Amino acid sequence: MKLYFIGGASGSGKTAVMPNLKELLRDSIAVYDFDDIGVPDAADKKWRQESTEKWLQKLFSDGKDACLLGQIVLGEILACPSAKQIDKVNFCLLDVSDFERIQRLKKRNTYGLDQNMLNWSSWLRMHHQDPQWMQHVLLDDCWHGLDFSVLGQLVTWNSKAFVKALDTTSLTINQVAESIANWINQKNSHNGEPIPNSTYKVIVDHNPNQADNNALVEGLVVHYERLIGEPRDKEFSVFLKNDLGEIFGGIQAHFDTEQVYVEVL
Incomplete structure (x- = not known):
């Protein structure tokens, strides 16, 4: 079973790309929206972190290849109890320029559009490149079920995750879907087994x-x-x-x- 996680701040294209991605992957990979778990009115960081663990439990229970898109943070995945069942996390961060992000969110009439949204997207961008960057953003007042000890020791993601960044600024929705599908298919075609003999x-x-x-x-x-x-x-x-x-x-x-x-x- 292989799992693929697609994250990114609001306006990066996660929700918009889902129908196209489902069409491209068809029955080979199950595609889920993180928000399908149910988003309460008072959804906050603790809710996101606990929901990440619930999603991992569901995906492992289903036992099939799957792709989850939404409010996912790489460091929080690794901190979940169920992450012990993952050898390496396949994670793709959808990103977009600040100006284009704001234009997209304005078209959607997104509530609460402000500088904090850009600050969050900027932090995600840094987190994706440097696991040590401002970890207090995740740790302060976090959900009690997470264990960030692994994250605290990482200097790079190499030992714990396969990471990809996709800039969607100048891409159409279909181009974004094709890029994600190609990444998944490429990863999925690799059996992940080492070449026999160790020397x-x-x-x-x-x-x-x-x-x-x-x-x-x-x-x-x-x-x-x-x-x-x-x-x-x-x-x-x-x-x-x-x-x-x-x-x-x-x-x-x-x-x-x-x-x-x-x-x-």
Whole structure:
């Protein structure tokens, strides 16, 4: 089971993108709106944090691949008791420029439109890049069921989350949906299992066999001599082998006077 979380401040496109995203993902991924849990009139930070745990419980109970969009904060997911069942959180932050955000919210006649909304979106942007940034925003007067000890030790998200940021400022709703769907499908197609055998070494071979031209990917390289530090017309290859000497993959390349030809093995 794989879970995907799409967050962002008001006006970033979470609600608007949902119908398009459901159409693109169809039956492969269940798509949920965070607010479907029921939003009380006095909804606050504690409600959001407790509701995040309730959503995790529901998703794990359902036991199927799912995508949850809405008032979700990455650090709060990790602090939930149910987060212990997640190896790494798949989290995408939808973002938008301040001016465009305000224009969208004005069109929606959003109640209480003020600078605080921009402050919250700015904090989310920083939180997505730096887990240590102003953690008191989450911790002060938080829901009693959360444990922020893991968050407190993180310098980057690398060990606990796969993070993506998507700027929706100049994108149509369908383009946003396609970007999210592509991200989910790409993550979903990866089985997440490590390559067998735990010992690896990288072997550089400066005299590989001639590559198969039908399998080449061609691309222009500017200032290639300075970039690769080698004379012209050089070939090299890098192979990944396990401790049994078996090749799992690698890259083979040939450089000429204008181009680099690369073959993924």
